[in-house]
Amino acid sequence: MPPISQPFLFLIFCALMLAGCGEWREGNKEQVKPPVKDYIRAIPGEDEEVPLEAIHRGEVLVAYANCYECHKRDSRSKGPSFADVAKRYPRRQVYIDLLARKIISGGTGSWGYPVMIPHPDVAFEDAQAMATYVLSIDKR
Ligand code: HEC
CATH class of the missing domain: 1.10.760.10 (Cytochrome c-like domain)
Structure with missing residues:
Protein backbone atom coordinates (compact mmCIF):
# COMPACT_ATOMS: atom_id res chain seq x y z
CA MET A 1 0.00 0.00 0.00
CA PRO A 2 1.59 3.40 -1.03
CA PRO A 3 1.83 5.95 1.74
CA ILE A 4 -1.31 8.04 0.98
CA SER A 5 -2.93 9.08 4.23
CA GLN A 6 -6.59 8.42 4.78
CA PRO A 7 -7.55 12.07 5.31
CA PHE A 8 -6.02 12.82 1.88
CA LEU A 9 -8.15 10.15 0.20
CA PHE A 10 -11.17 11.49 2.00
CA LEU A 11 -10.48 14.99 0.63
CA ILE A 12 -10.21 13.67 -2.93
CA PHE A 13 -13.46 11.82 -2.45
CA CYS A 14 -15.19 15.03 -1.27
CA ALA A 15 -13.81 17.03 -4.18
CA LEU A 16 -15.12 14.51 -6.68
CA MET A 17 -18.54 14.48 -5.02
CA LEU A 18 -18.76 18.27 -5.13
CA ALA A 19 -17.69 18.42 -8.76
CA GLY A 20 -20.31 15.81 -9.62
CA CYS A 21 -23.01 17.65 -7.73
CA GLY A 22 -22.17 20.96 -9.40
CA GLU A 23 -22.57 19.49 -12.83
CA TRP A 24 -25.76 17.77 -11.93
CA ARG A 25 -27.22 21.01 -10.57
CA GLU A 26 -26.28 22.99 -13.66
CA GLY A 27 -27.79 20.41 -15.95
CA ASN A 28 -30.93 20.43 -13.90
CA LYS A 29 -31.24 24.20 -13.84
CA GLU A 30 -31.44 24.33 -17.61
CA GLN A 31 -34.28 21.88 -17.60
CA VAL A 32 -36.14 23.80 -14.93
CA LYS A 33 -36.37 27.06 -16.85
CA PRO A 34 -37.48 26.50 -20.41
CA PRO A 35 -37.25 29.80 -22.33
CA VAL A 36 -40.75 29.60 -23.77
CA LYS A 37 -43.37 26.93 -23.76
CA ASP A 38 -44.03 25.93 -27.29
CA TYR A 39 -47.19 24.11 -28.04
CA ILE A 40 -47.80 22.79 -24.60
CA ARG A 41 -50.34 20.16 -25.37
CA ALA A 42 -52.10 19.45 -28.61
CA ILE A 43 -55.86 19.85 -28.36
CA PRO A 44 -57.46 16.57 -29.40
CA GLY A 45 -59.75 16.59 -32.42
CA GLU A 46 -59.95 15.50 -36.02
CA ASP A 47 -59.03 17.90 -38.79
CA GLU A 48 -61.87 18.96 -41.03
CA GLU A 49 -61.63 19.16 -44.80
CA VAL A 50 -61.29 22.72 -45.98
CA PRO A 51 -61.35 24.03 -49.51
C1 HEC B 1 -45.84 41.97 -33.04
C2 HEC B 1 -45.60 40.59 -33.31
C3 HEC B 1 -46.68 39.78 -34.03
C4 HEC B 1 -47.27 40.01 -35.25
C5 HEC B 1 -47.02 41.18 -36.21
C6 HEC B 1 -48.16 38.90 -35.48
N1 HEC B 1 -48.13 38.04 -34.43
FE1 HEC B 1 -49.21 36.33 -34.22
N2 HEC B 1 -48.48 36.07 -32.37
C7 HEC B 1 -47.53 36.87 -31.76
C8 HEC B 1 -47.31 36.40 -30.40
C9 HEC B 1 -46.35 37.00 -29.40
C10 HEC B 1 -48.18 35.30 -30.23
C11 HEC B 1 -48.39 34.46 -28.96
C12 HEC B 1 -49.55 35.07 -28.20
C13 HEC B 1 -49.90 34.28 -26.98
O1 HEC B 1 -49.03 33.72 -26.32
O2 HEC B 1 -51.12 34.22 -26.68
C14 HEC B 1 -48.89 35.11 -31.49
C15 HEC B 1 -49.82 34.13 -31.70
C16 HEC B 1 -50.42 33.86 -32.91
C17 HEC B 1 -51.31 32.76 -33.18
C18 HEC B 1 -51.74 31.70 -32.14
C19 HEC B 1 -52.77 32.33 -31.21
C20 HEC B 1 -53.21 31.42 -30.09
O3 HEC B 1 -54.00 31.89 -29.25
O4 HEC B 1 -52.78 30.26 -30.01
C21 HEC B 1 -51.72 32.87 -34.48
C22 HEC B 1 -52.65 31.95 -35.24
C23 HEC B 1 -51.07 34.04 -35.01
N3 HEC B 1 -50.30 34.61 -34.04
C24 HEC B 1 -51.23 34.49 -36.32
C25 HEC B 1 -50.74 35.70 -36.78
C26 HEC B 1 -51.07 36.24 -38.08
C27 HEC B 1 -51.93 35.55 -39.12
C28 HEC B 1 -50.44 37.45 -38.16
C29 HEC B 1 -50.48 38.44 -39.31
C30 HEC B 1 -51.77 39.02 -39.60
C31 HEC B 1 -49.71 37.65 -36.91
N4 HEC B 1 -49.93 36.57 -36.10
C32 HEC B 1 -48.94 38.75 -36.62
C33 HEC B 1 -46.89 37.95 -32.32
C34 HEC B 1 -47.23 38.54 -33.52
Missing part, protein backbone atom coordinates in the same frame (compact mmCIF):
# COMPACT_ATOMS: atom_id res chain seq x y z
CA LEU A 52 -57.84 24.28 -50.98
CA GLU A 53 -58.81 27.76 -52.16
CA ALA A 54 -59.16 29.02 -48.60
CA ILE A 55 -55.71 27.72 -47.72
CA HIS A 56 -54.13 29.46 -50.70
CA ARG A 57 -55.99 32.67 -50.03
CA GLY A 58 -54.80 32.59 -46.42
CA GLU A 59 -51.23 31.95 -47.47
CA VAL A 60 -51.27 35.02 -49.71
CA LEU A 61 -52.95 37.19 -47.08
CA VAL A 62 -50.39 36.16 -44.48
CA ALA A 63 -47.56 36.90 -46.90
CA TYR A 64 -48.90 40.40 -47.56
CA ALA A 65 -49.60 41.24 -43.92
CA ASN A 66 -46.95 41.81 -41.27
CA CYS A 67 -47.21 38.32 -39.77
CA TYR A 68 -43.68 37.27 -40.70
CA GLU A 69 -42.25 40.12 -38.65
CA CYS A 70 -43.01 37.96 -35.62
CA HIS A 71 -43.71 34.48 -36.96
CA LYS A 72 -41.82 31.96 -39.00
CA ARG A 73 -43.29 28.91 -40.59
CA ASP A 74 -41.11 26.33 -38.88
CA SER A 75 -39.24 27.97 -36.05
CA ARG A 76 -40.20 30.30 -33.27
CA SER A 77 -39.22 33.95 -33.33
CA LYS A 78 -41.13 36.67 -31.50
CA GLY A 79 -44.19 34.48 -31.67
CA PRO A 80 -44.73 30.74 -31.95
CA SER A 81 -43.93 29.06 -35.25
CA PHE A 82 -46.96 28.55 -37.43
CA ALA A 83 -46.12 24.85 -37.59
CA ASP A 84 -46.45 24.67 -33.79
CA VAL A 85 -49.78 26.50 -33.90
CA ALA A 86 -50.93 23.91 -36.45
CA LYS A 87 -49.81 21.09 -34.16
CA ARG A 88 -51.70 22.55 -31.25
CA TYR A 89 -55.13 23.18 -32.75
CA PRO A 90 -57.12 20.79 -34.87
CA ARG A 91 -58.23 22.34 -38.13
CA ARG A 92 -61.88 22.81 -37.20
CA GLN A 93 -64.21 25.74 -37.67
CA VAL A 94 -64.31 26.56 -33.97
CA TYR A 95 -60.51 26.94 -33.78
CA ILE A 96 -60.35 28.78 -37.09
CA ASP A 97 -62.81 31.30 -35.67
CA LEU A 98 -60.98 31.47 -32.34
CA LEU A 99 -57.65 32.20 -34.02
CA ALA A 100 -59.26 34.64 -36.47
CA ARG A 101 -60.58 36.63 -33.52
CA LYS A 102 -57.17 36.50 -31.86
CA ILE A 103 -55.44 37.73 -35.03
CA ILE A 104 -57.80 40.71 -35.15
CA SER A 105 -57.84 41.58 -31.46
CA GLY A 106 -54.27 40.53 -30.61
CA GLY A 107 -53.47 39.10 -27.24
CA THR A 108 -51.19 37.11 -25.02
CA GLY A 109 -51.20 34.24 -22.60
CA SER A 110 -51.57 31.17 -24.81
CA TRP A 111 -47.92 30.48 -25.52
CA GLY A 112 -45.86 32.26 -22.90
CA TYR A 113 -44.61 34.71 -25.50
CA PRO A 114 -45.15 38.44 -25.28
CA VAL A 115 -48.06 40.11 -26.92
CA MET A 116 -49.40 39.77 -30.43
CA ILE A 117 -50.40 43.19 -31.66
CA PRO A 118 -54.00 43.54 -32.84
CA HIS A 119 -54.85 43.70 -36.53
CA PRO A 120 -58.09 45.69 -36.49
CA ASP A 121 -57.98 46.35 -40.25
CA VAL A 122 -58.09 42.68 -41.14
CA ALA A 123 -61.59 41.56 -42.11
CA PHE A 124 -62.96 38.57 -40.22
CA GLU A 125 -63.17 36.42 -43.37
CA ASP A 126 -59.57 37.25 -44.19
CA ALA A 127 -58.46 36.40 -40.66
CA GLN A 128 -60.35 33.11 -40.99
CA ALA A 129 -58.47 32.37 -44.21
CA MET A 130 -55.18 33.19 -42.49
CA ALA A 131 -56.05 30.87 -39.61
CA THR A 132 -57.07 28.18 -42.10
CA TYR A 133 -53.69 28.47 -43.80
CA VAL A 134 -51.81 28.34 -40.50
CA LEU A 135 -53.75 25.30 -39.30
CA SER A 136 -53.11 23.56 -42.62
CA ILE A 137 -49.33 23.61 -42.29
CA ASP A 138 -48.00 20.05 -42.49
CA LYS A 139 -51.53 18.72 -42.85
CA ARG A 140 -53.41 17.76 -45.95
Whole structure:
Protein backbone atom coordinates (compact mmCIF):
# COMPACT_ATOMS: atom_id res chain seq x y z
CA MET A 1 0.00 0.00 0.00
CA PRO A 2 1.59 3.40 -1.03
CA PRO A 3 1.83 5.95 1.74
CA ILE A 4 -1.31 8.04 0.98
CA SER A 5 -2.93 9.08 4.23
CA GLN A 6 -6.59 8.42 4.78
CA PRO A 7 -7.55 12.07 5.31
CA PHE A 8 -6.02 12.82 1.88
CA LEU A 9 -8.15 10.15 0.20
CA PHE A 10 -11.17 11.49 2.00
CA LEU A 11 -10.48 14.99 0.63
CA ILE A 12 -10.21 13.67 -2.93
CA PHE A 13 -13.46 11.82 -2.45
CA CYS A 14 -15.19 15.03 -1.27
CA ALA A 15 -13.81 17.03 -4.18
CA LEU A 16 -15.12 14.51 -6.68
CA MET A 17 -18.54 14.48 -5.02
CA LEU A 18 -18.76 18.27 -5.13
CA ALA A 19 -17.69 18.42 -8.76
CA GLY A 20 -20.31 15.81 -9.62
CA CYS A 21 -23.01 17.65 -7.73
CA GLY A 22 -22.17 20.96 -9.40
CA GLU A 23 -22.57 19.49 -12.83
CA TRP A 24 -25.76 17.77 -11.93
CA ARG A 25 -27.22 21.01 -10.57
CA GLU A 26 -26.28 22.99 -13.66
CA GLY A 27 -27.79 20.41 -15.95
CA ASN A 28 -30.93 20.43 -13.90
CA LYS A 29 -31.24 24.20 -13.84
CA GLU A 30 -31.44 24.33 -17.61
CA GLN A 31 -34.28 21.88 -17.60
CA VAL A 32 -36.14 23.80 -14.93
CA LYS A 33 -36.37 27.06 -16.85
CA PRO A 34 -37.48 26.50 -20.41
CA PRO A 35 -37.25 29.80 -22.33
CA VAL A 36 -40.75 29.60 -23.77
CA LYS A 37 -43.37 26.93 -23.76
CA ASP A 38 -44.03 25.93 -27.29
CA TYR A 39 -47.19 24.11 -28.04
CA ILE A 40 -47.80 22.79 -24.60
CA ARG A 41 -50.34 20.16 -25.37
CA ALA A 42 -52.10 19.45 -28.61
CA ILE A 43 -55.86 19.85 -28.36
CA PRO A 44 -57.46 16.57 -29.40
CA GLY A 45 -59.75 16.59 -32.42
CA GLU A 46 -59.95 15.50 -36.02
CA ASP A 47 -59.03 17.90 -38.79
CA GLU A 48 -61.87 18.96 -41.03
CA GLU A 49 -61.63 19.16 -44.80
CA VAL A 50 -61.29 22.72 -45.98
CA PRO A 51 -61.35 24.03 -49.51
CA LEU A 52 -57.84 24.28 -50.98
CA GLU A 53 -58.81 27.76 -52.16
CA ALA A 54 -59.16 29.02 -48.60
CA ILE A 55 -55.71 27.72 -47.72
CA HIS A 56 -54.13 29.46 -50.70
CA ARG A 57 -55.99 32.67 -50.03
CA GLY A 58 -54.80 32.59 -46.42
CA GLU A 59 -51.23 31.95 -47.47
CA VAL A 60 -51.27 35.02 -49.71
CA LEU A 61 -52.95 37.19 -47.08
CA VAL A 62 -50.39 36.16 -44.48
CA ALA A 63 -47.56 36.90 -46.90
CA TYR A 64 -48.90 40.40 -47.56
CA ALA A 65 -49.60 41.24 -43.92
CA ASN A 66 -46.95 41.81 -41.27
CA CYS A 67 -47.21 38.32 -39.77
CA TYR A 68 -43.68 37.27 -40.70
CA GLU A 69 -42.25 40.12 -38.65
CA CYS A 70 -43.01 37.96 -35.62
CA HIS A 71 -43.71 34.48 -36.96
CA LYS A 72 -41.82 31.96 -39.00
CA ARG A 73 -43.29 28.91 -40.59
CA ASP A 74 -41.11 26.33 -38.88
CA SER A 75 -39.24 27.97 -36.05
CA ARG A 76 -40.20 30.30 -33.27
CA SER A 77 -39.22 33.95 -33.33
CA LYS A 78 -41.13 36.67 -31.50
CA GLY A 79 -44.19 34.48 -31.67
CA PRO A 80 -44.73 30.74 -31.95
CA SER A 81 -43.93 29.06 -35.25
CA PHE A 82 -46.96 28.55 -37.43
CA ALA A 83 -46.12 24.85 -37.59
CA ASP A 84 -46.45 24.67 -33.79
CA VAL A 85 -49.78 26.50 -33.90
CA ALA A 86 -50.93 23.91 -36.45
CA LYS A 87 -49.81 21.09 -34.16
CA ARG A 88 -51.70 22.55 -31.25
CA TYR A 89 -55.13 23.18 -32.75
CA PRO A 90 -57.12 20.79 -34.87
CA ARG A 91 -58.23 22.34 -38.13
CA ARG A 92 -61.88 22.81 -37.20
CA GLN A 93 -64.21 25.74 -37.67
CA VAL A 94 -64.31 26.56 -33.97
CA TYR A 95 -60.51 26.94 -33.78
CA ILE A 96 -60.35 28.78 -37.09
CA ASP A 97 -62.81 31.30 -35.67
CA LEU A 98 -60.98 31.47 -32.34
CA LEU A 99 -57.65 32.20 -34.02
CA ALA A 100 -59.26 34.64 -36.47
CA ARG A 101 -60.58 36.63 -33.52
CA LYS A 102 -57.17 36.50 -31.86
CA ILE A 103 -55.44 37.73 -35.03
CA ILE A 104 -57.80 40.71 -35.15
CA SER A 105 -57.84 41.58 -31.46
CA GLY A 106 -54.27 40.53 -30.61
CA GLY A 107 -53.47 39.10 -27.24
CA THR A 108 -51.19 37.11 -25.02
CA GLY A 109 -51.20 34.24 -22.60
CA SER A 110 -51.57 31.17 -24.81
CA TRP A 111 -47.92 30.48 -25.52
CA GLY A 112 -45.86 32.26 -22.90
CA TYR A 113 -44.61 34.71 -25.50
CA PRO A 114 -45.15 38.44 -25.28
CA VAL A 115 -48.06 40.11 -26.92
CA MET A 116 -49.40 39.77 -30.43
CA ILE A 117 -50.40 43.19 -31.66
CA PRO A 118 -54.00 43.54 -32.84
CA HIS A 119 -54.85 43.70 -36.53
CA PRO A 120 -58.09 45.69 -36.49
CA ASP A 121 -57.98 46.35 -40.25
CA VAL A 122 -58.09 42.68 -41.14
CA ALA A 123 -61.59 41.56 -42.11
CA PHE A 124 -62.96 38.57 -40.22
CA GLU A 125 -63.17 36.42 -43.37
CA ASP A 126 -59.57 37.25 -44.19
CA ALA A 127 -58.46 36.40 -40.66
CA GLN A 128 -60.35 33.11 -40.99
CA ALA A 129 -58.47 32.37 -44.21
CA MET A 130 -55.18 33.19 -42.49
CA ALA A 131 -56.05 30.87 -39.61
CA THR A 132 -57.07 28.18 -42.10
CA TYR A 133 -53.69 28.47 -43.80
CA VAL A 134 -51.81 28.34 -40.50
CA LEU A 135 -53.75 25.30 -39.30
CA SER A 136 -53.11 23.56 -42.62
CA ILE A 137 -49.33 23.61 -42.29
CA ASP A 138 -48.00 20.05 -42.49
CA LYS A 139 -51.53 18.72 -42.85
CA ARG A 140 -53.41 17.76 -45.95
C1 HEC B 1 -45.84 41.97 -33.04
C2 HEC B 1 -45.60 40.59 -33.31
C3 HEC B 1 -46.68 39.78 -34.03
C4 HEC B 1 -47.27 40.01 -35.25
C5 HEC B 1 -47.02 41.18 -36.21
C6 HEC B 1 -48.16 38.90 -35.48
N1 HEC B 1 -48.13 38.04 -34.43
FE1 HEC B 1 -49.21 36.33 -34.22
N2 HEC B 1 -48.48 36.07 -32.37
C7 HEC B 1 -47.53 36.87 -31.76
C8 HEC B 1 -47.31 36.40 -30.40
C9 HEC B 1 -46.35 37.00 -29.40
C10 HEC B 1 -48.18 35.30 -30.23
C11 HEC B 1 -48.39 34.46 -28.96
C12 HEC B 1 -49.55 35.07 -28.20
C13 HEC B 1 -49.90 34.28 -26.98
O1 HEC B 1 -49.03 33.72 -26.32
O2 HEC B 1 -51.12 34.22 -26.68
C14 HEC B 1 -48.89 35.11 -31.49
C15 HEC B 1 -49.82 34.13 -31.70
C16 HEC B 1 -50.42 33.86 -32.91
C17 HEC B 1 -51.31 32.76 -33.18
C18 HEC B 1 -51.74 31.70 -32.14
C19 HEC B 1 -52.77 32.33 -31.21
C20 HEC B 1 -53.21 31.42 -30.09
O3 HEC B 1 -54.00 31.89 -29.25
O4 HEC B 1 -52.78 30.26 -30.01
C21 HEC B 1 -51.72 32.87 -34.48
C22 HEC B 1 -52.65 31.95 -35.24
C23 HEC B 1 -51.07 34.04 -35.01
N3 HEC B 1 -50.30 34.61 -34.04
C24 HEC B 1 -51.23 34.49 -36.32
C25 HEC B 1 -50.74 35.70 -36.78
C26 HEC B 1 -51.07 36.24 -38.08
C27 HEC B 1 -51.93 35.55 -39.12
C28 HEC B 1 -50.44 37.45 -38.16
C29 HEC B 1 -50.48 38.44 -39.31
C30 HEC B 1 -51.77 39.02 -39.60
C31 HEC B 1 -49.71 37.65 -36.91
N4 HEC B 1 -49.93 36.57 -36.10
C32 HEC B 1 -48.94 38.75 -36.62
C33 HEC B 1 -46.89 37.95 -32.32
C34 HEC B 1 -47.23 38.54 -33.52
